[in-house]
Amino acid sequence: MSEATIQGFRERILARQPLRIRGGGSKDFYGNTMSGDVLDTRAHTGIVNYEPSELVITAKAGTLLLDLKSALAERRQWLPFEPPEFAAGSTVGGMVAAGLSGPGRLAHGALRDYILGVTLMDGEGRVLKFGGEVMKNVAGFDVSRLMAGSLGSLGLLLEVSIKVLPVPVAEATVRIPMNERDALTAINRWAGQPLPITATAWLSDTLFVRLAGADAAVKAALPQVGAGGTAISAENAPWIALRDHAHAFFKGDAPLWRLALPTTSPALTLGTPLIEWGGGQRWLRGEHDANHLRALARSHGGHATRFRGGDPAIAAFAPLDPVTLRLHQELKRRFDPQGLFNPGRLF
């Protein structure tokens, strides 16, 4: 029963020992080394409210992402930011806390853009509700969106309300042979035109482009975007494998680095990248000097994350400037005065 589950969470918090909040554990690798006892959210499960014509779904944090997605699919709706499922068992709470988005980020925005409301338990065991289930809501500070990507550092998510959208009527993917520099130029140019491009990926001198939307729009754009390319079937399209890091690029134990850069940043002469989000997200494998990589990302206006593997002594995330860090610490102190939640994982 839900009330008992919540009381159980509260008791764990009031025991005042560091806690490592965990859903399905599919992103255990992400962030800095974790300490504390596991607080498992998976007993707190279920879709609380879903009304397709309101374009919103509310679910408890322990709900399987898979279940949420099938409920949406039944009504031909989806999470357009295409959150990754790195392993079976990903939960809704973990998805929000990690704040990661998949290929659809390019056209549809990031996970944080879809968060409408949250219910959370703070570090004193209080249940707090922010935002709601409506699209437009500017009452009070936007604490809901602040939870996206907070890696559990501010509170234990209990419920989240997420905006959803209709699945595009039509979709097509093309594969175009192109070098890195030309690909970056092409995708930035296309992005400035009203074309229904919803995902891009470049690797090994091949650019993949996904078009989606109204049937007529996809058909009209295909010749313009796909010139010199080959159409590939939905089953052979790389998007799901890219989203879940099941693609060959992600195989093996070599460290995985993620660079978030302005899309127009030039090709970096660093190994063989996988480039997504129109140039905004670039993945690298192998040992890289963290300081060098971070300085390079910063020089282009971005940042670098040690996403998976590598030396745990190296901070997972780019360091924050002193003022931003102070604000992080002050906020943490307000929501979690004892510093119980996921200490050190994000900052």
Add this chain to the structure above:
Amino acid sequence: MTTPTRKPSLHSAEHDRYFSTVPVGALLAELATLLPAGNLLTGKEDLKPYECDGLSAYQRLPRAVALAETEAQVIAVLKACHQAGVPVVARGAGTGLSGGALPHEDGIVLSLAKMKQIVRIDPLARLAVVQPGVRNLAISEAVASFGLYYAPDPSSQIACSIGGNVAENSGGVHCLKYGLTVHNVLRVRVVLIDGEVVEFGSHAPDAPGLDLLALFIGSEGLLGVVTEVSVKLTPKPQSAQCLLASFDDVLKAGEAVAAVIAAGIIPAGLEMMDQAATAAVEPFVKAGYNLDAAAILLCESDGTPEEVAEDVARMQAVLAHSGAIEVRVSTSEAERLKFWAGRKAAFPAAGRISPDYYCMDGTIPRKALGTMLSAIATMEKKYGLRCINVFHAGDGNLHPLILYDANIPGQLQTTEEFGAEILRLSVQLGGTITGEHGVGFEKINSMCEQFASDELRAFHGVKSAFDPHGLLNPGKAVPTLHRCAEMGRMHVHAGQLRFPELERL
């Protein structure tokens, strides 16, 4: 003689801070040296234009208005005010509708209106870097030649500034498809109350750490002062077409809205006006609205010509199926603009048919549109005031315009009670007291109904993390617990009394 050192009190969730005993004389003298000549206004006549924002029902004179021209001046002014313990209200174009820029009587107004340079336009990266005083529409105009525009379009877009848009998380008629300010701003540069400069967000898709950009947008001037905004630019759709559907029943119109969404269509705009609203605008605008209709819907599709044709055909079918008595499709750009002209003239029309009007801004789930409209009709009788209704129906955001006459004693108060009842019902229906105008000064009491004391405490916690002494826009956006208890407006979910710890008078 030395001034005794005062220990400034800290911002608290419990009680409002009072600043009337804080001396400002020395501060004003200092500010005069920090700003270019003529940029510190202290004379009553000079202060008058700043006594209110777009919500003229509330007026106050500040002690001074500081007109900053550079970020360095913003830093200097904030540092001086911080040192002196004097409140600061930041102000953009002053078009806000919730009294967010209402001056503090013991404080300074910091105007950003002179900071109106477009710093940089990068068409390839689809972004523009602008100063906070740049007008919303000026951005779109400046980038039009690249086939780009800035998507959020609040109705005041000719005049409102991007800094104000950031403070309020402004929306507009196209936000169902294109999002709010929070979805279209990439990065802000902010000066904190102690003069520290910080950037939230990034020109990259994200920034490390907590999403302070999302927290900052819509924070109503309580957390910091924006000195630079990077906005995302969107490719201009090649074409757009608008459907004008008439209904003999408002409930049917409400159901049609849900039916369009349920059919998997996200219109670029989806607006509703009731009969009172069409009757108010038609004589002035001649938009061609069916005056016999109980409600009209405006549904717009934009995109490639092929996409628009496909969407329009689908929407036409859905609207007809939902019982529309008439559906017209714009056949030219001129006709499309004519359809919209009526909707865009709704506020001015209210001003023409009534000495004053009071605009509400609740959001409710779309399915509750009918319930809300019937309830408003009942309230019109209860309060003896007329209300005309224009809705951003696509996202459930309501703008009932209550017509009143401020010169009739007591009528403003009756109007406020009418408005508060609409907001209370918005919360009860699962919505919110403000969709896009902000809480400001106007709706601060209604916040007590939407949030329990623990959430209000959390908001005050956020506030104090950024502004420990509560000097930025005090008394706005988030009520103190004392105020909520005093106003007797209590969050009454599940019928429980929420402030048992507070004494009541």
